[in-house]
Amino acid sequence: MSQAPPPLGTPAARREGRDKVTGTARYAAEHTPPGCLYGWPVPATIARGRVSAVHTDEALALPGVHAVLSHDNAPRLKQPDDPILAVLQDDRVPHRGWYIALVVADTLDHARAGAEALRIAYETTEHDVVLSENHPGLYTPETVNGEYPAVRERGDADRAFAMAPVQVDATYAIGALHNHPMEPHASTAQWTQDGHLHVHDSNQGSTTVRESLAAAFGLRPQQVTVVSEHVGGGFGCKGTTRPQAVLAAMAARHTGRPVKIALPRRQLAAVVGHRPPTVQRLRLGAELDGTLTSVSHEVITQTSTVKEFVEQAAVPARIMYGSAHSRTTHRVTALDVPSPSWMRAPGEAPGMYALESAMDELAAALGIDPVELRLRNDAADEPDSGRPFSSRGLAACLEEGAARFGWYDRDPRPAVREEGPLLVGTGVASATYPVYIAGSSASAHAATDGSYRIQVNATDIGTGARTVLAQIAASVLNTPVENIRIDIGSSELPDAPLAGGSSGTASWGWSVHKASTALLRQLRECTGPLPAEGLTIFADTEQETSEKSPYARHAFGAQFAEVAVDSRTGEVRVRRMLGVFAAGHILNPRTARSQFIGGMTMGIGMALTEGSTMDPVFGDFTESDLASYHVPVCADVPEIEVHWIDEDDPHLNPMGSKGIGEIGIVGAAAAVGNAVRHATGVRLRSLPLTPDTLL
Numbered sequence: 001m002s003q004a005p006p007p008l009g010t011p012a013a014r015r016e017g018r019d020k021v022t023g024t025a026r027y028a029a030e031h032t033p034p035g036c037l038y039g040w041p042v043p044a045t046i047a048r049g050r051v052s053a054v055h056t057d058e059a060l061a062l063p064g065v066h067a068v069l070s071h072d073n074a075p076r077l078k079q080p081d082d083p084i085l086a087v088l089q090d091d092r093v094p095h096r097g098w099y100i101a102l103v104v105a106d107t108l109d110h111a112r113a114g115a116e117a118l119r120i121a122y123e124t125t126e127h128d129v130v131l132s133e134n135h136p137g138l139y140t141p142e143t144v145n146g147e148y149p150a151v152r153e154r155g156d157a158d159r160a161f162a163m164a165p166v167q168v169d170a171t172y173a174i175g176a177l178h179n180h181p182m183e184p185h186a187s188t189a190q191w192t193q194d195g196h197l198h199v200h201d202s203n204q205g206s207t208t209v210r211e212s213l214a215a216a217f218g219l220r221p222q223q224v225t226v227v228s229e230h231v232g233g234g235f236g237c238k239g240t241t242r243p244q245a246v247l248a249a250m251a252a253r254h255t256g257r258p259v260k261i262a263l264p265r266r267q268l269a270a271v272v273g274h275r276p277p278t279v280q281r282l283r284l285g286a287e288l289d290g291t292l293t294s295v296s297h298e299v300i301t302q303t304s305t306v307k308e309f310v311e312q313a314a315v316p317a318r319i320m321y322g323s324a325h326s327r328t329t330h331r332v333t334a335l336d337v338p339s340p341s342w343m344r345a346p347g348e349a350p351g352m353y354a355l356e357s358a359m360d361e362l363a364a365a366l367g368i369d370p371v372e373l374r375l376r377n378d379a380a381d382e383p384d385s386g387r388p389f390s391s392r393g394l395a396a397c398l399e400e401g402a403a404r405f406g407w408y409d410r411d412p413r414p415a416v417r418e419e420g421p422l423l424v425g426t427g428v429a430s431a432t433y434p435v436y437i438a439g440s441s442a443s444a445h446a447a448t449d450g451s452y453r454i455q456v457n458a459t460d461i462g463t464g465a466r467t468v469l470a471q472i473a474a475s476v477l478n479t480p481v482e483n484i485r486i487d488i489g490s491s492e493l494p495d496a497p498l499a500g501g502s503s504g505t506a507s508w509g510w511s512v513h514k515a516s517t518a519l520l521r522q523l524r525e526c527t528g529p530l531p532a533e534g535l536t537i538f539a540d541t542e543q544e545t546s547e548k549s550p551y552a553r554h555a556f557g558a559q560f561a562e563v564a565v566d567s568r569t570g571e572v573r574v575r576r577m578l579g580v581f582a583a584g585h586i587l588n589p590r591t592a593r594s595q596f597i598g599g600m601t602m603g604i605g606m607a608l609t610e611g612s613t614m615d616p617v618f619g620d621f622t623e624s625d626l627a628s629y630h631v632p633v634c635a636d637v638p639e640i641e642v643h644w645i646d647e648d649d650p651h652l653n654p655m656g657s658k659g660i661g662e663i664g665i666v667g668a669a670a671a672v673g674n675a676v677r678h679a680t681g682v683r684l685r686s687l688p689l690t691p692d693t694l695l
């Protein structure tokens with residue numbers, strides 16, 4: 001296998017690590033221009049209807065309150081590119097938590113006090129917030145998230161299922177899940193005399209935020225600067241512009257002062273997107289030797305009345321296992337709920353929970369080892385498209401994982417491993433995530449002192465983007481990584497796409513690679529000394545990345561979990577987890593391991609602790625803070641072991657990498673659920689696996 005040129009593939013330490021642990025790294029809410037005011041957004045307290053009046057007198061009479069913005073007086077927006085950004089434009093309340101006003105004051109406390117003093121009158125209408133399998137509003141959309149067709153059929157899945165000697169027909173349910181990054185969304189906005197808008201914002205791509213603020217305020221993109229130097233996590237909910245950026249810019253225009261808004265955590269669930277609930281019916285038909293003959297994955301989910309977002313949970317079933325007959329469908333209904341959006345591995349995370357749980361049920365029904373069942377159904381070509389895979393490391397991950405985990409000694413019988421009151425079991429699940437890539441631009445500069453500077457508007461959401469991009473440049477320029485300076489996190493830098501869809505490193509990295517390659521060529525052609533200003537090369541990869549690959553490109557993985565279930569309390573503890581992934585060349589083993597572990601940890605949360613319920617009366621998510629929405633804490637996370645199969649795939653990008661940000665969560669919850677079934681003999685089909693559901 002060929003090796004990537006050093007320093008690619010070496011465990012370089014995070015460039016900003018010291019800044020972060022010493023507190024000198026500054027986040028969006030930590031920039032306070034002179035004269036800065038503070039905004040406190042006011043959420044609607046009804047689930048559906050209209051705002052009939054906003055009484056501001058008491059609020060405006062409070063000390064320090066400068067302004068109250070509502071649909072009565074807020075600046076009119078031009079053309080927001082996302083309907084969730086059309087805040088304070090009219091009196092409609094499409095869901096509880098939708099912003100209906102903003103109080104602006106000289107301090108945060110004064111703004112909050114002003115918000116409490118506002119008196120809002122509503123006209124309420126009946127609301128509909130509960131998803132059910134027979135909801136009358138269910139319809140089949142054209143496409144689902146990721147622009148995949150909502151429905152795909154091959155052969156006759158019903159007939160093949162009916163004729164199959166072994167069948168699994170099971171329905172799985174997952175409630176809403178929330179992203180909850182450590183750093184909530186925040187923006188500090190300021191207009192300068194020349195009509196230029198400057199914003200410090202926490203997001204996953206400030207080129208994108210610049211474009212959407214420009215559209216909203218009727219500006220040219222060059223009239224907007226968005227800086228996102230450090231970002232404390234996103235998980236998808238910062239992948240699109242969020243209302244606080246628009247509100248801060250509106251308030252800054254209205255008051256003529258800089259305005260800062262940091263969203264209170266309790267408001268996030270309603271305004272930053274979430275993973276919508278899904279009800280997923282799986283029907284698997286197989287021959288006695290385990291060969292799948294029919295795969296049917298039918299998904300029901302919800303969106304809001306504000307916009308259509310359809311979690312593409314049946315899409316992974318199109319690529320995972322060979323089967324002559326297959327049907328994958330999505331139906332959705334628009335409810336009076338907050339708008340769902342991206343959350344780490346949208347589609348794959350919930351979809352692979354259902355598919356990989358059903359595969360485990362099938363293995364049990366057949367009496368075939370679950371690893372073996374997956375190997376027997378490995379696909380040579382992508383089942384849905386017939387295209388060859390550029391590389392498919394699933395079997396290698398399952399085999400390597402099984403050997404490392406000690407899987408082959410496993411007694412398949414459920415509920416026989418007792419340790420006092422504990423029941424112990426192990427489970428496995430596959431993982432997959434598509435290879436996405438987008439065009440990016442970058443510049444590479446050679447200085448006369450022999451150092452280099454790379455500029456690209458990448459965003460580091462905690463992944464180590466600076467570090468890996470410096471490694472890419474250093475590998476091309478054949479120089480130590482310390483010799484590369486790197487500037488990211490500002491829309492004044494060359495345009496670049498999101499840190500999203502696990503595509504950041506590939507997308508930004510290709511343009512860095514291209515600019516560095518061109519710079520090196522020029523330097524080699526350069527005979528005399530460099531001019532005093534050095535040499536700068538600009539490159540973009542729009543053309544390279546727009547070519548559709550003849551290959552089906554996906555990362556794969558295998559997740560293994562061991563759990564102990566307390567038969568007295570129903571408490572599930574994950575004892576150990578192992579993930580083995582095949583994602584092209586791993587460019588930085590140190591930061592990559594962190595991302596895999598982070599994804600698997602989020603998978604433990606999805607399996608055991610994270611869950612959100614919709615209150616049918618109030619039309620609200622009841623778990624709106626971290627006291628009630630339980631993300632895993634250190635005590636919930638055992639030793640997580642991560643390995644990878646280094647793939648030499650020439651059909652990806654010059655670095656040979658696939659994305660790694662999301663695949664870690666995929667399959668993790670199924671592996672835990674399958675282990676719980678092995679431990680206890682109880683098959684639960686809804687998440688999270690809380691003690692009350694096990695007893």
Ligand code: MOS
Nearest residue numbers: 236343344500501
């Ligand atoms: Mo990720 S959910 O594509 O930001």
